[in-house]
Amino acid sequence: MERENRASVGGMEGDKDVRGANKRxxxxxxxxxxxxxxxxxxxxxxxxxxxxxxxxxxxxxVSSPPPVLVPVTSKWHYLSAFVYFVVANAIACSHAAVSLLLTLASRGGKKNVALMIFILDLVMVALLFSGIGAATTAGLLGFQGNKHVQWNKVCNKFEKFCNQALAAIAISVLASLAFLLLVLLAAPNVHKKH
Amino acid sequence: MERENRASVGGMEGDKDVRGANKRxxxxxxxxxxxxxxxxxxxxxxxxxxxxxxxxxxxxxVSSPPPVLVPVTSKWHYLSAFVYFVVANAIACSHAAVSLLLTLASRGGKKNVALMIFILDLVMVALLFSGIGAATTAGLLGFQGNKHVQWNKVCNKFEKFCNQALAAIAISVLASLAFLLLVLLAAPNVHKKH
Incomplete structure (x- = not known):
């Protein structure tokens, strides 16, 4: 009987160890x-x-028949979709920084903080994916144009600009996947005692 | 002592009732x-x-100096952003239908089904928000145009078409908020025993 009790206590401690290791x-x-x-x-x-x-x-x-060379500049803030993308990524970056500090400071002890971070992580997923959708649409129109509405492609003239925008979108896709995983991982911790 | 025990048992049953009511x-x-x-x-x-x-x-x-009236049609599938939006909403609709049936059938008993639905709800949030971002960008360009890249506005000519697209985007925003709430609500049930 005593042995059984000891075994049971040992089992409980083993469970605790496993749960502790999982939590860490x-x-x-x-x-x-x-x-x-x-x-x-x-x-x-x-x-x-x-x-x-x-x-x-x-x-x-009209005044000068031979063609004149004029410098033309392409800037990211000429398209509102790109402005939205940059703002969305800046907000997500600030949230990641603040939540990193809060997670380090609270050491997983404060349930309300964890719940707030969980909700904001989810909002960041929505924000980043809407930014990716917006920037990708603007980028695709730049690459391909659209003959139905007579929007000409511009990426044949500004290749470097378009490729840099494409790189930014690819990086943001990876960031949004990280936030997706954060939501999946955080769910059990946030709601354990609810 | 007996009274205390009874009170304690009563308290536990009360807790169970509250938890049961919360779950329902x-x-x-x-x-x-x-x-x-x-x-x-x-x-x-x-x-x-x-x-x-x-x-x-x-x-x-050139052949007929007075202007000729020609019928011009604007269709949703002329813009790839609108095609993506429709496909994203159709996928989310199918997922909502299947998950509704699964939830009704499993009666909250199967943890794996609940986890799968939770993950897919989260994917739908990402899918719908990227669709909203894409369609909004195309819609905004249609409404305002962009002088930097010489894309002319088209919504001054196709008002009804643009307003209908705007309505679809607004409806999809509400749908994506419903999926956001589903993720928030489902988290405690999915991960309770993990």
């Missing part, structure tokens, strides 16, 4: 993913935020 | 939200999927 591993994954999300959203915002290309283009005017 | 209320909210999400994604896909407008426009040709 989850916390570690959470911190790593949050840092990755921070770095990627920062990179996406910066890569598109500094996107600018100036090119000399031939322009024929 | 959560399940009811889940079913209602899932039905709302199904109806709204279906509506959004249909409203944009039947969007079409034909208008007579003046065209001046």
């Amino acid at each position: 591993s989850l916390r570690c994954s959470d911190l790593v993913l949050r840092f990755v999300a921070l770095a990627l959203t920062l990179a996406a915002a910066v890569v598109l935020g500094v996107d600018k290309q100036t090119k000399l283009m031939e322009v024929t005017t | 209320s959560l399940r009811c909210s889940d079913l209602v939200l899932r039905f709302v999400a199904l109806a709204l994604t279906l509506a959004a896909a249909v409203v944009l999927g039947v969007d079409k407008q034909t208008k007579l426009m003046e065209v001046t040709t």
